[in-house]
Amino acid sequence: MVPHLTTALSGPLYMLEKRVLQAMPDIEHWFRSKWQEIPAPFYASVDLRNAGFKIAPVDTNLFPGGFNNLNPEFLSLSVQAAQVAVEKICPEARRVLLIPENHTRNTYYLRNVVELCHILKAAGMEVRVGSLSPEVTEITKLETHDGLPLILEPLVRVNNRLQLKANVFEGVEYPAFDSCAILLNNDLSGGVPDLLQGLEQTLIPPLHAGWFIRRKSQHFAAYNKVVDEFSQLLNIDPWLLNPYFDTASGMDFHARVGEDVLAEKVEAMLLKIQAKYDEYGITQAPFAIVKADAGTYGMGIMSVKSAEEVRDLNRKARNKMSVIKEGMQVSEVMIQEGVYTFETINDAVAEPVVYMMDHFVVGGFYRVHTGRGIDENLNAPGMHFAPLAFEKPCTLPDCAGAPDAPPNRFYAYGVVARLALLAAGMELQDHGSLNA
Template sequence: MVPHLITALTGPINELEQRIIDSMPAIERWFRLEWMEHTPPFYSSVDIRNSGFKLAPVDTNLFPGNWNNLTDQMLPLAVQATMAAIEKICPEARNLLIIPENYNRNPSYLSNLAQLQRIFKMAGLNARLGSISPDIKKPTELKLPNGETVLLEPVIRTKRRIGLKHFDPCTILLNNDLSAGAPGILEELYEQYLLPPLHAGWSVRRKSRHFQSYEEVAKRFGKLLGIDHWLINPLFAKAEGLDFTEGANTGMDNLAAQVDALLTKVRRKYKEYGIKEKPFAIVKADNGTYGMGVMTVRDAKELDELTKKARNKMGIIKDGQMVQDVIIQEGVQTSERMHDAVAEPVVYTLDRYVVGGFYRMHPERGVDENLNAPGSSYVPLAFAHSTHMPQPGMHPGASAPNRFYMYGVIARLAMLSASYELEATNPDAEVYD
């Protein structure tokens, strides 16, 4: 199923697509050399926006859910990538423990866990679900919409390891983003591999740090291709020490100033490229997740008029965490539609490989709004061919594999940026003077 792109198939995005297809050997060699120096995050999902003149990632999730939205045709890619990743980490691995979100009983999330189990089992691992939630005190079977079940079992901590009753895993996979902080039961596990590491959780991670790394990667990649890196890089700024409670004004003047400065930069770029659209900014929690703590701002003056409801939505995110720091990101509108709904591609990676993805679409949201919100739905990306098999010689925009290869390149740039980011924030990294 190929999306209907309402953007005219001319202009910078097609020039970019053509440049990427023509440069495929150089691009693949560039990535290959990067992965010799850096370790990819174990898995990730990357939200991408295609405006017709710009293609850029707007979020990178290191604890991706929604694996259930990948089609059966995509599973072989995920299984092969899992095998490659596990061989590097723990070649003799037999048992793998998946740690899910503590209180999430959403049927879609449970289906995501079942899909992850399926992928790891097909990769030759005994994969079981171990909950660290206080309310799971005994093995608990939960039913899925398709009639299948998943079994959550309470995690048992010994002195240096965690596991389940009669189940000792070599590797622990977190599908829990640790928004409320790293629980003690997961700390000081010196004898097991923990993927992703604790410092990838939102209690440590910051979006602004990620996009700082992405900007560095985009500049180098832009130089490789001979393009303006702005075409693949959303400008950003950050504001700290905010208070979104009603009547409070702490940090709001600084936020307004940062929004105004960012919009001014974007206007300059629009003028340079002859773009007639009105720029906008997305303000979101710097450690946010699940699409919470996000708002669209078209003029800094709008911040003076935030309603109580808007402040409440911005002020508190997952697990009751207060928002004090935000990233202000150049808004990249989406010009893609599926079934008459605004849509954006989400690309999934495992190890250093693109393994699939889907379109997130929302019939009630505009082209300049966050689509990761209640009411969104998913349509698989048209990976009829591997994302690594573009079709040289095709007219830009005419080939779905070419468009999806381009998405895969952007997703891998974001994944590489995440590896830079995790290296920079690793508390166990050696520091040299």
């Protein structure tokens, strides 16, 4: 479902959004046919940027960690989508074992885990949370930032099944737990633990969705294919929905290895973007985002407007680019076209993040940063979130309204996010066939 939103949005009426509205019946038919060919990931979130002249995804996360930031009034959207998703993967499922990140000190992330449990329980599942953290050797009670409890239990491996053993904690009995499905909310940046190897239970998402093997450049290569076909349907320039990208490997930021090659690729990217800006009469200066080709949490990212900026990185900047989550060293980077964001909330720069379960849009929020500019990464310390407010859940835009009316703006966001979701489905399908 694509809900309406009431959040005030800035920006002119764009021809792209008008074209999307005009083609709405064709778009929905096209998506329906695609989902018959390509299974949707269980869940995903997509970071979007709206530059006015283009709307494009800049990142797609297959282990979303912000369900707590969605509008609670529309929990029913997530519940209905979760029911569909679970039925597809494990029709007889009654129990789901949820495995989160090891962020026991991030109380906002813990609130996301609580919300995921709430969604799955409302969808008819019995849910328990098992931790991969070596620190969790017994039942552990944690608390979210707003005072909600979360019970973590140590995982046990019994043959080829991952289970929770019977236990008593604070006078409450916790029976042994063996589930049909295991939902990973852990992106496996550091690799696949032995506990998860060779399980006979269904893992959601599959292991090959983890950052130990997945690459952002592979995702955007799949997205290229999706957008090329979609753009033919709408008779538009694919660039209006798609950021250019390139890759560089063999990098060592500490030792300044690969610096010249990266600088040359940044320069080529900027010239390529400038050519498009000239074509469309865009007066802003082009910029590029250099980011680790694997990983999340906004780590290993920098914004540059010239090749010289790459060659002139100071030690602090090189340190920042060298390491991502789990202390993994960065040797592969993606050079992505920088997409401006001209959306603001209370004069702070903002970008929409769209959340999906199965192939349904279930909501989203704005990532807002008071200390960052329109050409910078907003996924950084100091950000906060503003939930998208919906008028009512609805699968259709307001065709009688202006293209930039709030329901229609969000419909356009939902379309672009689903294009990224479709690309992620292609990724998983291709990797699954390679690993079969």
